[in-house]
Amino acid sequence: xxxxxxxxxxxxxxxxxPRPRQSRGSSGGLTRFDLKFSPYLYIAPFFLLFxxxxxxxxxxxxxxxxxxxxxxxxxxxxGFQNYTDLFADAQFWQTMKNTIxxxxxxxxxxxxxxxxxxxxxxxxxxxxxxxxxxxxxxxVTSVAAVAIVFGLLFSRDFGAINWFLGLFGVxxxxxxxxxxxxxxxxxxxxxxxxxxxxxxxxxxxxxxxPRDLYExxxxxxxxxxxxxxxITLPLLRPTFLFIVIVSTIGGLQLFVEPLLFGxxxxxxxTTHQFQTLTMYMYSEAFENSxxxxxxxxxxxxxxxxxxxSMVNFLFVRKSVK
Amino acid sequence: MRTANRRAWQASPLTYIALIVAGVLSVFPLYFMFxxxxxxxxxxxxxxPPLLPGGNFGDNFGRVxxxxxxxxxxxLGNSIIVSSAVTLGVVLFGSLAGFAFAKLKFRGRxxxxxxxxxxxxxxxxxxxxxxxxxxxxxxxxSGDLRAVIVPFLVSGFGVFMMRQYASQSVSDELIxxxxxxxxxxxxxxxxxxxxxxxPAAAVLGLLTFMQTWNDFVWPFVILTDDTPxxxxxxxxxxxxxxxxxxxxxxxxxxxxxxxIVVFIIFGKQIIGGIMEGxxxx
Numbered sequence: 001x002x003x004x005x006x007x008x009x010x011x012x013x014x015x016x017x018p019r020p021r022q023s024r025g026s027s028g029g030l031t032r033f034d035l036k037f038s039p040y041l042y043i044a045p046f047f048l049l050f051x052x053x054x055x056x057x058x059x060x061x062x063x064x065x066x067x068x069x070x071x072x073x074x075x076x077x078x079g080f081q082n083y084t085d086l087f088a089d090a091q092f093w094q095t096m097k098n099t100i101x102x103x104x105x106x107x108x109x110x111x112x113x114x115x116x117x118x119x120x121x122x123x124x125x126x127x128x129x130x131x132x133x134x135x136x137x138x139x140v141t142s143v144a145a146v147a148i149v150f151g152l153l154f155s156r157d158f159g160a161i162n163w164f165l166g167l168f169g170v171x172x173x174x175x176x177x178x179x180x181x182x183x184x185x186x187x188x189x190x191x192x193x194x195x196x197x198x199x200x201x202x203x204x205x206x207x208x209x210p211r212d213l214y215e216x217x218x219x220x221x222x223x224x225x226x227x228x229x230x231i232t233l234p235l236l237r238p239t240f241l242f243i244v245i246v247s248t249i250g251g252l253q254l255f256v257e258p259l260l261f262g263x264x265x266x267x268x269x270t271t272h273q274f275q276t277l278t279m280y281m282y283s284e285a286f287e288n289s290x291x292x293x294x295x296x297x298x299x300x301x302x303x304x305x306x307x308x309s310m311v312n313f314l315f316v317r318k319s320v321k
Numbered sequence: 322m323r324t325a326n327r328r329a330w331q332a333s334p335l336t337y338i339a340l341i342v343a344g345v346l347s348v349f350p351l352y353f354m355f356x357x358x359x360x361x362x363x364x365x366x367x368x369x370p371p372l373l374p375g376g377n378f379g380d381n382f383g384r385v386x387x388x389x390x391x392x393x394x395x396x397l398g399n400s401i402i403v404s405s406a407v408t409l410g411v412v413l414f415g416s417l418a419g420f421a422f423a424k425l426k427f428r429g430r431x432x433x434x435x436x437x438x439x440x441x442x443x444x445x446x447x448x449x450x451x452x453x454x455x456x457x458x459x460x461x462x463s464g465d466l467r468a469v470i471v472p473f474l475v476s477g478f479g480v481f482m483m484r485q486y487a488s489q490s491v492s493d494e495l496i497x498x499x500x501x502x503x504x505x506x507x508x509x510x511x512x513x514x515x516x517x518x519x520p521a522a523a524v525l526g527l528l529t530f531m532q533t534w535n536d537f538v539w540p541f542v543i544l545t546d547d548t549p550x551x552x553x554x555x556x557x558x559x560x561x562x563x564x565x566x567x568x569x570x571x572x573x574x575x576x577x578x579x580x581i582v583v584f585i586i587f588g589k590q591i592i593g594g595i596m597e598g599x600x601x602x
Contacts, residue, residue: 057452071454131344264559
């Protein structure tokens with residue numbers, strides 16, 4: 001819509017319009033120059049910096065992934081060799097499995113819980129600000145701090161969580177040793193940090209729904225549960241989609257929590273039971289100096305994110321109509 | 322019927338209980354962090370786990386300061402520099418571009434704005450490897466703070482947020498009047514628009530500062546152990562001294578405290594910023 005208005009002045013405005021625009025003595029040419037080019041000047045820093053440090057590296061990744069590339073100076077063209085190697089690489093599939101597993105284990109409960117908390121926060125409450133602040137404060141904490149604190153909470157011998165489970169007769173769990181337990185511990189860290197934040201975003205969308213809608217539904221005899229399904233959920237669809245896609249992009253790139261959970265090592269446990277794709281990419285590129293192979297992993301991850309976002313998009317669109 | 326439904330909006334005791342449980346679970350790990358930071362290291366073997374603060378914080382933090390490997394104070398200083406510089410850039414460039422998108426007319430405006438929104442969807446770690454190669458080979462910025470500042474001086478989110486705020490709070494008449502008075506576009510931005518944008522700029526600044534302070538992956542890739550950010554110092558500590566929990570937790574508490582203080586003071590505005598950003602997008 002603004003395309004037409006932006007083009008209009010050049011044709012519509014007569015050249016000698018009597019306006020005191022040049023009263024401060026600047027020449028008309030300068031003013032016109034100012035009007036025409038300063039918008040581009042103001043948005044230029046974004047595009048310049050994003051072009052150099054955002055867009056260009058994306059394309060460059062694809063180029064590097066087609067080479068045998070070390071920082072020392074070898075750039076040997078190998079075509080799609082890195083990709084064919086990748087598909088035959090058992091560790092790649094293990095990290096793929098870990099990434100998707102942790103993603104599902106963390107995201108599904110997180111979104112349900114966030115939705116539940118948002119419906120509670122949407123009631124008429126006393127101490128509203130304090131409650132909101134309490135549930136969103138984890139998001140202010142750095143991932144490194146979260147991983148350090150939960151690393152101790154999930155410690156096998158003197159962790160508070162094993163102590164608590166012990167009260168119910170559960171034997172001490174070596175959280176880092178198994179697939180299911182390390183995935184669970186990492187998911188708990190992710191959910192602790194993000195559930196409250198997502199609840200706030202759901203809450204914002206819920207507050208935009210006029211309460212009259214519920215009033216008239218209640219007059220028609222709809223139960224609260226029905227009101228939630230028939231009014232709240234459908235109107236939350238765009239927000240749901242937004243949160244799901246943002247969670248997908250973030251969740252599939254998971255790195256710091258599993259890294260610090262494993263005491264800062266990138267191998268993700270002795271049998272790579274909690275090594276994620278990003279950790280594998282990091283260790284191949286920066287520890288083994290295999291930049292080409294690392295870039296191929298990066299592209300595989302990107303593909304996974306695109307596919308997962310599309311699946312989510314279709315799923316949310318279908319299920320919440 | 323009306324009263325029945327009104328009662329549905331009323332929070333029941335159960336609502337409060339559920340929310341308080343959620344709040345306690347959210348705050349507990351942070352509380353636990355401060356507890357361990359003030360205890361002796363052998364207290365972590367206690368059963369039940371320690372729940373009240375001790376008096377050993379000075380001792381524990383003293384070990385952090387004496388620990389040259391972790392370079393904690395250097396990390397703290399670097400994080401202040403990096404987060405301040407990035408915040409300044411994101412707010413300034415975000416306001417400039419946001420103002421242009423909201424209030425100036427130019428060819429390709431909508432398409433360019435869509436592109437900026439699109440950049441928010443790009444997974445950042447896809448570019449880490451080439452960015453590293455660029456920084457080392459072209460710029461020579463390996464281990465240099467500029468490597469973690471310059472690429473982040475602009476953000477798509479920042480532009481978008483300022484654009485949303487500018488388009489509803491700056492009136493076209495005001496800008497037109499200033500033009501009639503002969504103000505240049507930059508003068509209009511600097512003395513008229515920027516003061517109006519101040520509340521949104523403050524929220525954007527707070528969010529950006531917190532995010533940069535907490536950033537881990539890219540600094541981890543490009544910085545070295547002797548010029549860390551505070552998060553990298555924490556990692557180094559937790560990796561090397563993981564048996565001395567009291568020391569690690571003292572450092573973690575000090576690295577986290579500034580953000581918690583900021584959050585407690587400006588919590589209402591920050592929450593408002595998060596929620597407002599959500600509705601618009």
